[in-house]
Amino acid sequence: MSERVTIEDVAALARVSIKTVSRVINEEPNVSPLTRDKVEKAIARLKFRPSRAAKSLASRKAFTVGLLYDNPCADYVANVQAGVLDECEARGYDLIVHPRSSPGYELAREVISLYQQGRFDGVILTPPLCDNQTILAALSDEGMPTTLIAPGTPVAGFPSVITDDDRASFDMTKYLLSLGHRRIAFVSGHPAHIAVQRRTTGFMRALLESGLTASAEMIVPGFNSFACGVNAGNRLLLQENPPTAIFAANDEMAAGVLSVAHHRGLNVPGDLSVVGFDDIPIATQSWPPLTTIVQPIKQMAKRATSLLLDIVSGNTPSLQDVVEEIPSSLVHRKSTAQPPIVRT
Amino acid sequence: MSERVTIEDVAALARVSIKTVSRVINEEPNVSPLTRDKVEKAIARLKFRPSRAAKSLASRKAFTVGLLYDNPCADYVANVQAGVLDECEARGYDLIVHPRSSPGYELAREVISLYQQGRFDGVILTPPLCDNQTILAALSDEGMPTTLIAPGTPVAGFPSVITDDDRASFDMTKYLLSLGHRRIAFVSGHPAHIAVQRRTTGFMRALLESGLTASAEMIVPGFNSFACGVNAGNRLLLQENPPTAIFAANDEMAAGVLSVAHHRGLNVPGDLSVVGFDDIPIATQSWPPLTTIVQPIKQMAKRATSLLLDIVSGNTPSLQDVVEEIPSSLVHRKSTAQPPIVRT
DNA sequence: TTGAAAGCGCTAACAT
DNA sequence: ATGTTAGCGCTTTCAA
Numbered sequence: 001m002s003e004r005v006t007i008e009d010v011a012a013l014a015r016v017s018i019k020t021v022s023r024v025i026n027e028e029p030n031v032s033p034l035t036r037d038k039v040e041k042a043i044a045r046l047k048f049r050p051s052r053a054a055k056s057l058a059s060r061k062a063f064t065v066g067l068l069y070d071n072p073c074a075d076y077v078a079n080v081q082a083g084v085l086d087e088c089e090a091r092g093y094d095l096i097v098h099p100r101s102s103p104g105y106e107l108a109r110e111v112i113s114l115y116q117q118g119r120f121d122g123v124i125l126t127p128p129l130c131d132n133q134t135i136l137a138a139l140s141d142e143g144m145p146t147t148l149i150a151p152g153t154p155v156a157g158f159p160s161v162i163t164d165d166d167r168a169s170f171d172m173t174k175y176l177l178s179l180g181h182r183r184i185a186f187v188s189g190h191p192a193h194i195a196v197q198r199r200t201t202g203f204m205r206a207l208l209e210s211g212l213t214a215s216a217e218m219i220v221p222g223f224n225s226f227a228c229g230v231n232a233g234n235r236l237l238l239q240e241n242p243p244t245a246i247f248a249a250n251d252e253m254a255a256g257v258l259s260v261a262h263h264r265g266l267n268v269p270g271d272l273s274v275v276g277f278d279d280i281p282i283a284t285q286s287w288p289p290l291t292t293i294v295q296p297i298k299q300m301a302k303r304a305t306s307l308l309l310d311i312v313s314g315n316t317p318s319l320q321d322v323v324e325e326i327p328s329s330l331v332h333r334k335s336t337a338q339p340p341i342v343r344t
Numbered sequence: 345m346s347e348r349v350t351i352e353d354v355a356a357l358a359r360v361s362i363k364t365v366s367r368v369i370n371e372e373p374n375v376s377p378l379t380r381d382k383v384e385k386a387i388a389r390l391k392f393r394p395s396r397a398a399k400s401l402a403s404r405k406a407f408t409v410g411l412l413y414d415n416p417c418a419d420y421v422a423n424v425q426a427g428v429l430d431e432c433e434a435r436g437y438d439l440i441v442h443p444r445s446s447p448g449y450e451l452a453r454e455v456i457s458l459y460q461q462g463r464f465d466g467v468i469l470t471p472p473l474c475d476n477q478t479i480l481a482a483l484s485d486e487g488m489p490t491t492l493i494a495p496g497t498p499v500a501g502f503p504s505v506i507t508d509d510d511r512a513s514f515d516m517t518k519y520l521l522s523l524g525h526r527r528i529a530f531v532s533g534h535p536a537h538i539a540v541q542r543r544t545t546g547f548m549r550a551l552l553e554s555g556l557t558a559s560a561e562m563i564v565p566g567f568n569s570f571a572c573g574v575n576a577g578n579r580l581l582l583q584e585n586p587p588t589a590i591f592a593a594n595d596e597m598a599a600g601v602l603s604v605a606h607h608r609g610l611n612v613p614g615d616l617s618v619v620g621f622d623d624i625p626i627a628t629q630s631w632p633p634l635t636t637i638v639q640p641i642k643q644m645a646k647r648a649t650s651l652l653l654d655i656v657s658g659n660t661p662s663l664q665d666v667v668e669e670i671p672s673s674l675v676h677r678k679s680t681a682q683p684p685i686v687r688t
Numbered sequence: 689t690t691g692a693a694a695g696c697g698c699t700a701a702c703a704t
Numbered sequence: 705a706t707g708t709t710a711g712c713g714c715t716t717t718c719a720a
Contacts, residue, residue, distance in 0.1 A: 398713035
């Protein structure tokens with residue numbers, strides 16, 4: 001490997017001081033067009049690339065953000081990463097990912113250790129980590145810049161990006177109702193994922209508003225996984241008076257319900273309508289493709305990153321308690337239809 | 345934020361020189377147990393964390409590896425990342441991910457630029473990037489340490505980790521044959537992903553070895569996606585004399601075939617056996633769950649990382665042309681059975 | 689086994 | 705608009 005080209009080489013070739021070169025590469029003002037041009041030519045000729053380590057050391061910034069998650073759904077994670085990377089690349093930052101399965105306290109300690117080593121300037125948390133008070137408190141004590149994606153409830157001091165789970169869920173239920181369904185079941189999501197809990201609320205609210213009540217046997221608990229959907233589906237469909245529509249709090253569980261329906265010889269949507277939430281790939285890959293709610297995860301992640309970078313780059317008035325909402329939307333596919341004629 | 349604790353603070357408290365502290369934190373030899381103990385106590389007391397930027401600048405290493413991929417399958421990517429991270433964390437390295445959809449030349453330029461900035465010490469490539477000669481040549485010219493996960497063919501100068509696609513595919517076909525199937529169709533994978541092509545070879549080989557020949561209409565091309573599986577399934581099942589078993593070169597396509605089978609009212613595995621390759625989540629989540637081949641992606645990624653770190657940390661004799669193979673294995677689930685009785 | 693000195697390649701703070 | 709001078713917090717090299 002040849003010797004590294006440094007800012008001094010560029011300065012010498014352009015016959016200016018290193019500070020001027022620094023101004024050019026950082027796009028600072030107060031450089032005459034002529035000088036700028038000379039410097040840029042020298043940079044190009046020498047193929048100069050400023051050393052990230054030197055820049056970090058001198059400026060006391062890592063130009064890197066950390067992404068923390070503890071989510072088994074690869075697709076969710078991929079979307080979050082894509083959104084974060086979009087913003088990072090646009091602003092010259094790097095991303096370090098930190099999936100975690102260790103208990104809360106350990107995670108906080110590890111992350112703080114990395115932060116103290118200057119390995120990143122701040123972090124982005126996704127559910128369920130962003131609902132973990134222990135972790136939040138630890139990061140806050142450390143003064144670590146942090147933003148949250150889809151926290152269950154807004155947390156003072158942590159800028160957040162959320163979506164309208166409750167309203168989307170409400171709309172979906174209303175849609176099912178408008179199709180003529182009256183016995184609608186709901187498979188609720190993971191209790192630790194509070195945002196998902198709000199989907200239950202929206203469901204209830206829509207029922208109530210239509211003068212219906214959710215009977216206890218029509219609400220079954222799940223934990224977000226496909227297997228839970230299978231269990232819930234079996235439980236629901238085995239009842240004497242089974243539902244004509246099943247709304248699962250996420251697509252994985254909806255896919256589980258679908259699989260049970262096939263297994264039992266039910267026609268979807270003829271005999272049973274099934275809907276989900278999230279719009280992960282399985283929603284289009286199952287048969288029939290699922291009517292569901294598109295959660296704009298990638299945009300949420302991008303926005304959360306943008307907020308974080310605003311904070312760490314310091315060009316921002318207090319955005320301590322910013323909570324931005326990006327709407328989810330309903331997408332109609334083939335898993336929904338009118339309920340079958342009631343046989344009395 | 346309080347002032348940073350530096351190596352000097354530790355040295356002062358322990359009454360040694362900073363070089364000695366450096367020796368302790370880097371676990372270098374030639375430190376007396378007594379001194380080491382003093383230093384360790386001081387580090388603990390002060391909660392000292394060595395600055396990564398300073399370390400990088402002084403040692404001219406980033407302690408970071410880059411992971412390059414251009415693969416739409418979230419699960420594949422998640423597994424690769426998990427394997428790479430495992431190894432990175434164990435050895436104190438960071439990971440920077442670089443998903444890419446830009447044309448080959450651009451990718452190489454971008455990656456080289458990052459490398460020249462010292463943002464990582466080397467990179468790991470996954471298919472189809474690791475089969476791209478343009479990219480490989482560019483990285484090689486730059487002298488950038490690189491290892492490959494599942495390249496189509498070994499490339500001189502690039503240590504690689506592969507699996508035995510051909511043999512696994514051969515075994516799977518033999519299994520189908522042993523069940524009694526004689527009309528077995530194959531949905532081939534993306535032409536740019538050479539390792540996947542070898543799955544076709546294994547299939548053919550097994551057929552030949554059993555004295556059968558693969559008729560042209562029994563081999564249909566696909567491009568790895570669910571939608572391709574749907575197309576292939578339709579094409580295959582519409583034939584006058586349809587296959588009794590369909591082997592898809594990956595699980596996503598197998599799931600597509602499954603969906604078509606359901607749609608057409610076929611019973612799987614009663615009327616039709618379907619098998620895939622990879623063992624992604626959809627393989628267990630489809631109905632019935634797929635008999636498939638488990639590709640040890642995570643271990644492959646871990647090993648590829650280990651090779652790369654050996655190279656960049658320089659404690660290795662030439663491993664220029666190392667090619668390690670990690671075996672894939674067949675997993676039996678519910679999508680396979682004997683063929684239906686032939687109605688003449 | 690230990691230490692002193694000289695950088696690594698930038699930015700910050702202050703001149704001019 | 706441009707330059708000068710100190711570091712940033714480590715590792716490296718060489719000496720003791």
